[in-house]
Amino acid sequence: MTADHASxxxxxxxxxxxTNDLTGRTVLVTGGASGIGSAIARAAAGRGARVAxxxxxxxxxxSAAADLPPTGDGAPHLGLACDVTDDGSVGRTVxxxxxxxxxxxxxxxxxxxxxxxxxxxxxxxxxxxxxxxxLTGTFRLAQAVGRHMLAAGRGRIVNIASQAAHVGLDRHAxxxxxxxxxxxxxxxxxxxxxxxxxxxxTVSPTVVLTDxxxxxxxxxxxxxxxxxxxxxxxxTPAEVAAAVLFLASDAAAMVNGADLRVDGGYTIR
Numbered sequence: 001m002t003a004d005h006a007s008x009x010x011x012x013x014x015x016x017x018x019t020n021d022l023t024g025r026t027v028l029v030t031g032g033a034s035g036i037g038s039a040i041a042r043a044a045a046g047r048g049a050r051v052a053x054x055x056x057x058x059x060x061x062x063s064a065a066a067d068l069p070p071t072g073d074g075a076p077h078l079g080l081a082c083d084v085t086d087d088g089s090v091g092r093t094v095x096x097x098x099x100x101x102x103x104x105x106x107x108x109x110x111x112x113x114x115x116x117x118x119x120x121x122x123x124x125x126x127x128x129x130x131x132x133x134x135l136t137g138t139f140r141l142a143q144a145v146g147r148h149m150l151a152a153g154r155g156r157i158v159n160i161a162s163q164a165a166h167v168g169l170d171r172h173a174x175x176x177x178x179x180x181x182x183x184x185x186x187x188x189x190x191x192x193x194x195x196x197x198x199x200x201x202t203v204s205p206t207v208v209l210t211d212x213x214x215x216x217x218x219x220x221x222x223x224x225x226x227x228x229x230x231x232x233x234x235x236t237p238a239e240v241a242a243a244v245l246f247l248a249s250d251a252a253a254m255v256n257g258a259d260l261r262v263d264g265g266y267t268i269r
Contacts, residue, residue, distance in 0.1 A: 013253065020249040023048030023072060026101040027248065028094075030084060030141055031111030033060035035210035036160065039237030040108050040244050045069045045077065047245060049106070052078040052097045056111070075101075084111050084137030085129075094144040103152060106248040107145040109138040109159045112178075119173040127174045134178035139185055146189070146198060154197040156248045159186050160240075161202040161259060166267045179204075183259060190257030199256040201247045206263035207234040231264035 027044040031037035032053035041051045045068040053068075055061040058081035065079030078100060082093040097104055112134045115126035138159050149155025164172055165179035182202060189200040206229060207217055213234065217225065226233055243260050246252055261267060 017250045020047050020245045020251065022106070022248065025049045025105040026052065026097070026103055027106040027108065028052040028054060028097055028104050028145065029108045029110055030054045030082070033057055033064040035212060036208055036237050036240050037110035038064055039241040040110060042068060043238070043241035043245050044248070048072060050075050050077060050101060052080060052101070054080050054082045054093055056081065056083055084140060085132045087140060090140045090144050098148055104145050104148055104155070106156045106158070107141060108244055109141055111137055112160065114175045116171045118171055122173055130174035131178045131181070134175070135181040135185065138182055142189060146193065149198045150193065150196050157189065157198065157200040158244050158247045159200070159202045161204040163204055163206045163261065163263045163267050165204055187257050194256040199253070201255055201257065202259045203240060203243045203247065204259050204261045204263060205235050205240045206266050208240055209234050209236055229264040229266045233264065235262050235264065
């Protein structure tokens with residue numbers, strides 16, 4: 001290697017912060033008023049972040065934000081209503097967060113729905129709605145927030161995908177398609193934006209024991225599905241939040257375009 005070649009090598013950080021500290025960062029979480037999104041918002045606040053909880057339900061967003069651990073400097077967390085299927089609503093929400101906090105350092109796209117039906121019976125409206133929320137909604141937020149991140153030269157985007165992005169699940173045609181699309185979108189954003197300081201990754205959970213998850217899977221089908229997972233159980237919201245916190249942190253600066261599966265090994269077969 002010549003001296004010229006050696007001098008052309010771009011250095012990385014001399015040290016890596018392994019604490020997942022988010023002090024001074026603004027973290028925007030869609031679908032943050034309940035379930036996995038709520039766990040992510042709480043985990044981020046616990047690591048010092050100022051959190052903007054974005055949810056289609058205004059009252060729920062405000063209440064969830066008020067319940068978060070306080071920031072070190074006393075700045076309030078934000079709870080805002082946003083319909084991720086509406087361009088205008090997304091634009092207004094992102095502008096409001098940036099106007100209030102000055103930036104968005106981390107975006108977590110967690111808002112999602114599921115419509116279960118046999119493929120031959122799935123209605124066109126259910127198909128379109130699922131893709132609009134899960135896939136196009138993810139794109140809308142990533143694009144709106146990404147523009148601010150690119151201007152700042154740094155940012156982290158974490159999109160919540162699913163084990164359904166990797167395998168076929170019975171009665172999940174729209175959901176599987178939407179989450180597979182999130183993986184494809186994430187790879188393109190990671191390719192285009194990684195060299196400009198913005199990393200984009202996904203987390204793919206198995207069934208998660210939120211209130212809705214418990215209600216949906218507390219049955220014989222749930223017991224059978226649980227037994228199909230090598231670790232023998234479903235995930236908790238906190239375990240998904242831990243994966244998101246890593247990808248949002250400085251320790252994950254070289255993780256870009258990756259999918260972190262929190263599925264107990266279900267999709268390795």
